[in-house]
Amino acid sequence: MPIDILPRAGAPRVLAVAQLSNSLGDGAYYVTSALYFTRVVGLSPTQIGLALTVAWAIGSVAGAPLGALADRRGPRGAAVLLALVTSASVASFLFIRSFVPFLLAVCLYAVAQCGLAAARQALLAGLVAPAARTGVLAHLQSTLNAGLAVGAALGGLALHHDTRWAYLSVFALDAASFLLCALVLLRLPAVAPFAARGRGEPRLAVLRDRPYAVVTALNAVLLLRMPLLSLAVPLWVVDRTNAPGWSVSALFVLNTLAVMAFQVRMARGVSGLPTATRAVRNSGFVMLASCAVFAFSAARLGVWVTVLVLVAGAVLQVIAEMQQSAGSWQLSFDLAPDRQVGQYQGFFGTGVPVARSFGPLLLTSLLVTWGVPGWLLLGGIFLGAALAMGPAVRWAEGTKQAAQATRDPSVNSGLTHPECQPTVDT
Numbered sequence: 001m002p003i004d005i006l007p008r009a010g011a012p013r014v015l016a017v018a019q020l021s022n023s024l025g026d027g028a029y030y031v032t033s034a035l036y037f038t039r040v041v042g043l044s045p046t047q048i049g050l051a052l053t054v055a056w057a058i059g060s061v062a063g064a065p066l067g068a069l070a071d072r073r074g075p076r077g078a079a080v081l082l083a084l085v086t087s088a089s090v091a092s093f094l095f096i097r098s099f100v101p102f103l104l105a106v107c108l109y110a111v112a113q114c115g116l117a118a119a120r121q122a123l124l125a126g127l128v129a130p131a132a133r134t135g136v137l138a139h140l141q142s143t144l145n146a147g148l149a150v151g152a153a154l155g156g157l158a159l160h161h162d163t164r165w166a167y168l169s170v171f172a173l174d175a176a177s178f179l180l181c182a183l184v185l186l187r188l189p190a191v192a193p194f195a196a197r198g199r200g201e202p203r204l205a206v207l208r209d210r211p212y213a214v215v216t217a218l219n220a221v222l223l224l225r226m227p228l229l230s231l232a233v234p235l236w237v238v239d240r241t242n243a244p245g246w247s248v249s250a251l252f253v254l255n256t257l258a259v260m261a262f263q264v265r266m267a268r269g270v271s272g273l274p275t276a277t278r279a280v281r282n283s284g285f286v287m288l289a290s291c292a293v294f295a296f297s298a299a300r301l302g303v304w305v306t307v308l309v310l311v312a313g314a315v316l317q318v319i320a321e322m323q324q325s326a327g328s329w330q331l332s333f334d335l336a337p338d339r340q341v342g343q344y345q346g347f348f349g350t351g352v353p354v355a356r357s358f359g360p361l362l363l364t365s366l367l368v369t370w371g372v373p374g375w376l377l378l379g380g381i382f383l384g385a386a387l388a389m390g391p392a393v394r395w396a397e398g399t400k401q402a403a404q405a406t407r408d409p410s411v412n413s414g415l416t417h418p419e420c421q422p423t424v425d426t
Helices: 011-040 045-073 075-095 099-127 130-161 164-185 210-222 225-240 246-267 273-296 303-334 338-348 351-370 372-407
Strands: none
Touching: 011 045, 011 075, 011 099, 011 130, 011 164, 045 075, 045 099, 045 338, 045 351, 075 099, 075 164, 099 130, 099 303, 099 338, 099 351, 130 164, 130 246, 130 303, 210 273, 210 303, 210 338, 210 351, 210 372, 225 246, 225 273, 225 303, 225 351, 246 303, 273 303, 273 372, 303 338, 303 372, 351 372
């Protein structure tokens, strides 16, 4: 079967091309930036880690306000502006020679990236029918992975040459990729901004939506899978198994190719809150199985048997990843008020920087320090968060329906004609 990456023609395909353009540059940046700033600029790993932690913490706070800005001013213009700011922040890396400018640049980069993600989601919501959004996002995820894979290969060329100019070429490529992304986004039709907030309505209503906050927090726990494959598993393989070092790279490539090939198919069964909740719940069981298999890889089996066990754990992990992604996309849109998609998506997106900031410390403590019991505890955490998602979603759905009923006087007016009944988009 052919790999289904690009969505249908029209706005979804333009969004995919924009995604592809900046993911190419990001793929090259991710594999080279740490070495450049340590070996060429002379920053210590501690300085880099501190700067990235601070930057993503600030970015997570900025996501909701920038999403609200996209709601009020129009998501296309906000997305274009934030893509240009991201391009400028990456271009500034070309001139950085010390820690403080590096800290400022990565803070700007993280804030722009978090805001861009929220604005893009609001733009997608304005251009794509609700029933088709998860499918389009699955295509965008496949496109993202394809771009990252090609970009990582380009970054590998810079690593091979290992010169200052090779690394600077990567930063120039990444800056140009976000500039191209902005130009591509301009090809989309403009989405009208939503009306100004009413009297007494808070500027950031999402901060008072406790059920949605609980759903977001549970999703952040499930997103701990992100640093799992990039950080925890490599450390586990090297310290606790007899598998060869190249298996770490093989597991990463397996994950990337699997998402490219199967994310769209995995998302086809998710079309509403019930199916989205079920997908997230199932991902918890699969992640528990994946953690148990990874724990078993420390049993000191033969080298090739250990490699096969690791591959089995990685396959289960990527299945859970695709299930959780499809389910969470649907939940994030369906539980958000239609007129506040930007700020709600910005808030929901805080799970990514939170997982990136706190995940490495938690996972290394659990897995590297505790070993096999840590894996089993981690699997239990994933399962617990996935099972708790169902009650949280029902709470959030009820709250959304009550809020819509309050805004629509016809709900409590006693009218019974079908045309007078409110339509609840779930």
